[in-house]
Amino acid sequence: MTEPVLTVTSLVKRFGPVVAVDEVSFELMPGACLGIVGESGSGKTTIARVLAGLERPTSGTVTLAGEVVRDHSRRARRWRARQLQMIFQDPYGSFDPRQSIARSIAEPLRLHRPGARERHRARVEELLDQVGLDARAGAALPRELSGGQRQRAAIARALAIEPRVLVLDEAVAALDVSIQAQILTLLDDLRRGTGIAYVFVSHDLAVVRHVTDTAIVMRHGRVVERGETGRILRSPQHPYTRLLLDSIPAPGWDLDRVARDRRALDPHPAHGESSCSTSTT
Amino acid sequence: MTLTIPALRAATAGRRRRRPLGVTLAVAFLALATVTAVLAPVLAPHPPDATSLLNSLAPPGTEGHPLGTDSTGRDVLSRIMYGARLSLLAPLGVVLLSGLLGTAVGLLAARAGGWADAVLSRGMDIVFAFPSLLLAMLVVAVFGPGLTAPICALAVGYTPFVGRVVRSMAIQEGARPYMECYRVMGFGEWSVALRHLLPNMLPVLLAQSALAFGYALVDLAALSYLGLGVRPPDADWGSMIAEARSAILQGEPWSGLLPGLAVILTVVSVNVLGEHLGGAVSGKQRAGT
Ligand SMILES: Nc1ncnc2c1ncn2[C@@H]1O[C@H](COP(=O)(O)OP(=O)(O)O)[C@@H](O)[C@H]1O
Ligand SMILES: [Mg+2]
Numbered sequence: 001m002t003e004p005v006l007t008v009t010s011l012v013k014r015f016g017p018v019v020a021v022d023e024v025s026f027e028l029m030p031g032a033c034l035g036i037v038g039e040s041g042s043g044k045t046t047i048a049r050v051l052a053g054l055e056r057p058t059s060g061t062v063t064l065a066g067e068v069v070r071d072h073s074r075r076a077r078r079w080r081a082r083q084l085q086m087i088f089q090d091p092y093g094s095f096d097p098r099q100s101i102a103r104s105i106a107e108p109l110r111l112h113r114p115g116a117r118e119r120h121r122a123r124v125e126e127l128l129d130q131v132g133l134d135a136r137a138g139a140a141l142p143r144e145l146s147g148g149q150r151q152r153a154a155i156a157r158a159l160a161i162e163p164r165v166l167v168l169d170e171a172v173a174a175l176d177v178s179i180q181a182q183i184l185t186l187l188d189d190l191r192r193g194t195g196i197a198y199v200f201v202s203h204d205l206a207v208v209r210h211v212t213d214t215a216i217v218m219r220h221g222r223v224v225e226r227g228e229t230g231r232i233l234r235s236p237q238h239p240y241t242r243l244l245l246d247s248i249p250a251p252g253w254d255l256d257r258v259a260r261d262r263r264a265l266d267p268h269p270a271h272g273e274s275s276c277s278t279s280t281t
Numbered sequence: 282m283t284l285t286i287p288a289l290r291a292a293t294a295g296r297r298r299r300r301p302l303g304v305t306l307a308v309a310f311l312a313l314a315t316v317t318a319v320l321a322p323v324l325a326p327h328p329p330d331a332t333s334l335l336n337s338l339a340p341p342g343t344e345g346h347p348l349g350t351d352s353t354g355r356d357v358l359s360r361i362m363y364g365a366r367l368s369l370l371a372p373l374g375v376v377l378l379s380g381l382l383g384t385a386v387g388l389l390a391a392r393a394g395g396w397a398d399a400v401l402s403r404g405m406d407i408v409f410a411f412p413s414l415l416l417a418m419l420v421v422a423v424f425g426p427g428l429t430a431p432i433c434a435l436a437v438g439y440t441p442f443v444g445r446v447v448r449s450m451a452i453q454e455g456a457r458p459y460m461e462c463y464r465v466m467g468f469g470e471w472s473v474a475l476r477h478l479l480p481n482m483l484p485v486l487l488a489q490s491a492l493a494f495g496y497a498l499v500d501l502a503a504l505s506y507l508g509l510g511v512r513p514p515d516a517d518w519g520s521m522i523a524e525a526r527s528a529i530l531q532g533e534p535w536s537g538l539l540p541g542l543a544v545i546l547t548v549v550s551v552n553v554l555g556e557h558l559g560g561a562v563s564g565k566q567r568a569g570t
Contacts, residue, residue, distance in 0.1 A: 054461055088458055096459050
C-alpha cells in the first residue's frame with residue numbers, strides 16, 4: 001500500500017474576519033494529479049501558498065512525505081522545499097531580472113544538490129532540454145523570453161530541486177491558448193517521466209480536464225464537491241459545479257440559465273460575486 | 282559561443298552610448314586627486330611643513346612654487362597634495378560607515394515592518410532633520426578636536442540619507458514575486474537580501490554615496506576651517522583655508538583660494554558622477570519595463 005505524498009487535514013486560513021480557506025482536506029498520491037477548481041476568490045491561491053510555506057495556516061495540518069510540516073526553521077524550510085515546489089501564475093515576475101535564466105536555475109541546484117560547478121552546468125543544460133529550451137534561452141535574461149518560455153524556465157528551476165510535489169497556481173492562465181496546450185503537454189510528459197505529483201490550481205475547467213485525475217471544487221473557501229475529474233465534469237452533483245460548467249462559453253451557451261443558477265445558489269448576488277463570505281452560511 | 286543576439290546587442294549598445302563630457306572630466310579630476318593624494322610624498326615638490334619666512338606669500342608662478350607659498354612660506358601645491366589625503370579619506374570614511382549603517386537600518390526596517398519599521402523610520406527622520414554639521418560640532422565639544430569623532434558623527438548624520446533609500450527600495454523590490462520564489466526554494470531571507478536585493482540596489486546606493494561624499498567633504502572642511510577638525514601640523518583643505526584668513530585680508534588670497542578651488546572641483550565632480558550613476562539607473566529601469 002502506498003502512502004500519500006501530501007495530506008491536508010482540516011486546513012483553515014483566516015485573514016482577519018475573512019475565512020479564505022475553511023476546513024479543507026485532501027490527499028495526493030505519488031505521481032498523481034489533483035485539480036483544485038473554483039471561481040476567483042474561492043481560496044485556491046491561499047491553499048497553494050500555505051502548501052508552499054508562504055502563509056501559516058490558522059489551523060489544520062499539512063503532512064508531506066509522512067511528516068507533519070510544523071516549524072519555520074531554516075532546516076525545516078529547506079526540507080519542505082525539497083518535497084514541494086510551486087509555480088506561480090506570473091512568469092514575468094518569477095525571475096531576478098538581472099541574471100540569466102541558466103544562472104537562476106543553477107541557484108537552487110547549488111543550495112539543494114551541492115556538487116562541482118561543471119556538474120551543475122551540465123545539469124542545467126539537461127533541465128533546459130527537459131522543458132524544451134535551448135542554450136540560447138538559458139543565456140538570455142528573463143525579459144528576453146516569451147511568457148511560455150519563461151514558464152518553461154520556471155518549471156525547469158522547480159525540477160532542479162527534484163521535489164515530489166509541484167503546486168501550480170494558475171500556471172497557464174497568463175498564456176495564449178496555443179501556448180497553454182504546449183505547457184500542459186509538457187507537464188503531462190514530465191509527470192510520466194519523473195513520477196512527480198501535481199496540485200493543479202485553476203479556474204479553468206477545460207484546462208483541469210486536460211491534466212488532472214481527481215479534483216476538488218471550492219466555493220467560499222470550502223470544498224463543495226470532490227472526485228474523479230471526468231465524473232465531476234460529466235455529472236456534477238453540486239449546483240455550484242453545474243454553474244461553473246454552464247458558465248463556460250460554448251455553442252448553445254445560455255446566459256439566462258447561468259444567471260438563474262447563480263440566483264438559486266446565492267440569494268444575494270452582490271455578495272456572492274467574488275468575495276468570500278465572512279461567516280459561513 | 283553562447284552569447285545570444287539580444288545580449289550581444291545590449292552589450293554593444295551599452296558600450297556605444299556616449300558618456301557625457303562632464304562625466305569624463307569629473308572622473309578624470311577625481312582620478313587625478315586620488316593619485317595625487319596617494320603619491321603625495323613622491324610627487325610633491327616640497328615637504329608640506331617646510332617653512333621659509335623669507336619667501337612668504339609668494340604669488341603663483343614663482344620659481345619653485347608653481348602655486349605660490351602661504352604666510353609662513355610653505356609651498357601651496359605641496360600642501361594641497363598632502364591635504365588631499367585627509368580631505369578625501371575622511372569623507373570616504375563617512376560614506377563607507379554611513380553606507381553600512383544605512384543599509385543595515387534600511388534592510389532591518391523593511392524586513393521587520395510594523396512598529397519596528399515605524400520606530401526606525403521616525404528615528405531616521407529625526408536624524409535627517411538634525412543638521413549634521415551641528416551634530417559633528419557637538420561631538421567635538423564632548424570628545425575634543427580630531428577627525429575620528431566628527432567622522433563618526435557625520436556617518437550617523439548621513440545614515441538616513443542611505444537608510445531611507447534602502448528601505449523603500451527593499452520594500453519595493455521585496456514585493457516582487459521573484460522574492461517569494463526564493464523563499465519557496467528554501468533560501469534564507471538574509472542570503473536573498475545579500476545576493477539579489479542589494480545587487481539590484483547597488484547603482485542607486487553608489488549614486489547616493491557619491492552625493493553624501495560631497496556633503497561630507499564640505500562639512501569636514503567647514504569643521505577644519507572652524508578649527509574643530511584636523512590639528513596642526515596635519516592639514517586638510519579646510520584648515521588651509523582657515524590659515525589663509527589673514528593673508529586674504531592682506532589682499533593675498535591665493536593660499537586660501539586654491540584649496541577652496543580643490544574643494545569645489547572635487548564636490549562638483551562627485552556630484553556630476555553621482556547624478557550620472559542615478560540617471561543611468563532610472564534609464565535602465567525604463568528600458569526594462
Ligand atoms: N493576504 C491576504 N489578506 C487578506 N485577504 C486575503 C489575502 N489573500 C487572500 N485573501 C482573501 O482570501 C480569499 C481567497 O483568495 P484567494 O485564495 O486568492 O482565491 P483564489 O485564488 O481562488 O482566487 C479572497 O476573499 C481574498 O480576498
Ligand atoms: Mg488565485
